[in-house]
Amino acid sequence: MLKIIDLHARVEGEEIEILKGINLEINKGEVHAIMGPNGSGKSTLAKVIAGHPAYEVTSGQVLFEGEDILEMDPDERARLGLFLAFQYPVEVPGVSNSMLIREAVNAVRKERGQEEFDPLEFEDFIIDKLKLVEMDEKFLDRSVNAGFSGGEKKRNEILQLAAMEPRLSLLDETDSGLDIDALRIVSEGINKLRSSENSFMLVTHYQRILNYIKPDKVHVLINGRIAKSGGSELALELEDQGYDWLVGDAHVNGEA
Amino acid sequence: MKEAVQFKQSTYLKDLHENAVKAETGVDAVEQARATAVTNVDAWSFPTPRFEDWRQTSLKPLYQQSFVQAAIKSDVSSSDFDHIRLKEASDATIVMVNGKFSPALSTVGNLPDGCYAGSAIDAPASVQTALAKQFSKVARYSQDAFTAFNTAILPDVAVVYVAKEVKIDTPIHIINITDARAENVYSAARVFIYGERHSDATIVEDFIGLGENPYFNTAVSETVLEDEAHITHVKVQRESRKAIHISRVASLLGRGSNYNSYTISIGAQLFRNEPLSLVDAENAHATLDGLVLVDGNQVSDTHSALDHMKANCTSHQLHKVIANGEGQSIFNGKIFVRKDSQLIDAFQENRNLLLSENANVFTKPQLEIFADDVKCSHGATIGQLSEEELFYLQTRGVSRADAVQMLTYGYALEVIENIPVPTLREQLSYAVAEFTGAKIEAQDIV
């Protein structure tokens, strides 16, 4: 599904690299968690994969379904089935949520050679998805994320994920700022969307969300490199011991 | 002494100038500026309501009266201004009488090395160099007859010079006194403030008048901030109710510098103030706050311009007005963001409180933006105290009249509370209380 080979990246126009050689492979049907302390490059990794214009890839490859996507615009990547749930979902005043989601879903459907929804068909389609994240229909008529609470924004991201049916979803700290009920709703939503056909990359600081969403693999990112990879038990280890014990390892790996 | 003559409106300033005794400071930079100003004397067109920037403000009180040049010699004594002395500045008080430095009344103690506060005439060589470089360059007078007039007739310049990497902890107080006890006079007050790299100082420029006669005071101050300098400049206009005070407060900001300016307008029958801030380097910040109190038939007019000439800067302008009686306030605030001045964050707000039936407020906040990646906003309101707040206070047993006074007082304090000189805050708090009629106790003072 996703294969990242020796990826280096920095903020456009700056010297210092944030990603210093990432290697990662996510197979169809797998859920990977990317963990790490603040500033380790977790969110950058998600944004670079999605094609955020603020970052510049200095070397390496990102293959999605075997195809190098680094030269593609963000919307092309999205239409291929790559979805980023934002850590800070952006407010778009005046643009209604339903309009955005309909445009998004139709863009993807068009790409896949499916018939685009007319507004009535879309209405039926989206109401079904709303239940998944326990959102009221009123959400559809509000401006995208404008005036939403933190929890509502995150649920809205999952609603969009559900609607666009991506092949690979990158969840950038979707758990941060959620109270326990919202976390449960969001996690259950994601679990329902999991299948043998799609994959997830969960970027998170804490192990908490992994109590709800069981990852196949856990990677620890420290200082722009993957310092350690393991099974879901690694997350528990991190919860107990923090990241400090890995900082030295990352250094060693980097030197190697 | 010359007789007061009634002059024609169109050539008013020119005629005043020609009737003035020629001043001479002996300071090269000042005399050069004076010579330039005088060469354009014919171009000093006296503003009329046809001038876009003078549409709302009539200069009739000026040109329909006659004035004579204020004498350089004066018998002003310390008791004439004791009430406005600032405790914090007991060692750094410069007194200018009718525009001229008074060594007898001034008290300037030891300032840190390289710093200077006093008359331009006595200033050391380093200060003369700064004057030569920037004097009269910041307050441009090509478009402004009053600044040119001030430059042409000024008898002296009050200078504050802060040396590199020096922080002067106590404020410097410049007291400008116009002596109108004997007759109608005009005079010119001039201030030059220079902060070297990484310097830090607070300067309070104060204006009072003596006597019952009308007088016409032009005041020009220039503040130059080198890189990373922090200068706070407070202008307190508490002239007599007979004064016509026309002023320019100009500043030039260097890279990473921080200029905080507060103008408090309390006195004068007609006050026209033109703050001009040139933010001509990156990462600088300018604050141009103002508080205007007008009642009776007072007119207070602020025409400010804040020019973002370089990228990555911020500015803040809060201009608050309380108009009572038949008082009139005019605010015209321009913010320019030049082409390529990206990532500017500029905020401007003008709030006006109309307390009486006959008060009048005009406001024109303006944004002129030529760069796309900026965050600029302005707001203006004209209104009354919130009924909700008044009601709330009344339910707590406060009479409506008292509630109005308390809220008005609180409204004014938003500007005063940022002034970093406690004694001045106290004086101004009492002045506001007197204006609003609020009864305040010591603990109410900000």
Place this chain on the structure above:
Amino acid sequence: MSRLTEAEAVETAASRKYKYGFTTKMEYEEFPRGLNEDIIREISRRKNEPEWMLEFRIKAFHHWLTMEEPDWPNVNYQKPNYDDIIYYSSPKEKPKKESLDEVDPEILATYEKLGIPLHEQKMLQNVAVDAVFDSVSVATTFKKKLAEAGVIFCSISEAIQEHPELVKKYIGSVIPTNDNFFAALNSAVFSDGSFCFVPKGVKCPMELSTYFRINNPDSGQFERTLIIAEEGAEVSYLEGCTAPMFDTNQLHAAVVELVALEDADIKYSTVQNWYPGDENGVGGIFNFVTKRGICKGDRAKISWTQVETGSAVTWKYPSVILKGDNSVGEFYSVALTNDYQQADTGTKMIHLGKNTRSTIISKGISAGKSQNSYRGLVKIGKKADGSRNYSVCDSMLIGSECGAHTFPFIESSNNTSSIEHEATTSKIGEDQIFYLQQRGLDEEQAISLIINGFCKEVFKELPLEFAVEATKLLSIKLEGSVG
């Protein structure tokens, strides 16, 4: 429903060119260039006008001679040579049309191309159209149905003939002949325009609409519109404008007067898409328009909505004089400038009556090398107790070579009234575009969505058909200007 139309609009934003830029081959009846009293007398004679109308024109002309073209707007242009303009131009084959069958088929074809079918059977439901071609009204539809309701909707020339008492009473009553340079010029030479009278208590049964079209390269267009709503009457009026592409500038100096008596309600919407000139700033219309309404009676309401996307230079301040107590004035505006366009537009709200209310929502979008200014006046008079104004002016910049300017004039002499004005300037956020791209929309679609969101508060004031057209227009205008 509106969601669908917005989406459609985004998709149909196909052609980048000014699609209304064709010319219609017509034979013209023209006057010699330039202006003098004889020309004015001749215009008046041709139109068989009564003596008072001629006097009105002559008086205006004498005012005009003493006036100077204003230079305070924030626009730069080569001032027109007023001696080189043709002040009267009308398609030949006249003088009077009883039905559409008599209108020159070329003209009908032109309006078809513009998407304004004049044939009633093809018409949008419930919109009556008056079409002004160059200076002359060529067709008014649905006249009969309107007449049954008591509504008079015809060209102003016809109104001068048929209803002189009404025209005489109201023309120049809101905008005096000496109001400003362009209004004076218009008052002297106006050739035609629309007239609408809605009598007491009548709710106009359909939307009224005028389409203006300049076709002749050398003629100025000086139309005059007068709308009167008597006590309790209601009317909604739409105005659309297009012009062919010429590499010279054409002058459009219109005057629109609205009179709302007690409890009357007038809604006036404009989608202005005059030819803006090419991408190098050559050609385009000078759009110098005076529009003003008066809420004469208590509880009257006047609402202006405008979408300004065309013209090389625009100078326009639709205003409301709030004279009646409890009267209401509104101004909703989207002004988009691209390439070398310049717009200086806004409104005036003059509060005279007690408890009067006004709302101003202005959205300016600047792209290319254009300059876009909001200029507004809110004035609360001494006797306007309890009055309120609320203004919002937002500007959006696209690209680093354009400018956005805000010049609000605000004045109050009443201590029981309040004014609130706020303005912001921002750019389309990179984060917003990325977010929408991440949802699969391409950059153009993303920008289009954001712009429509930015303008939403104004678009929702437009009648549906106009809202769709406005959305399409903005998309077309902005294509290629981002990135």
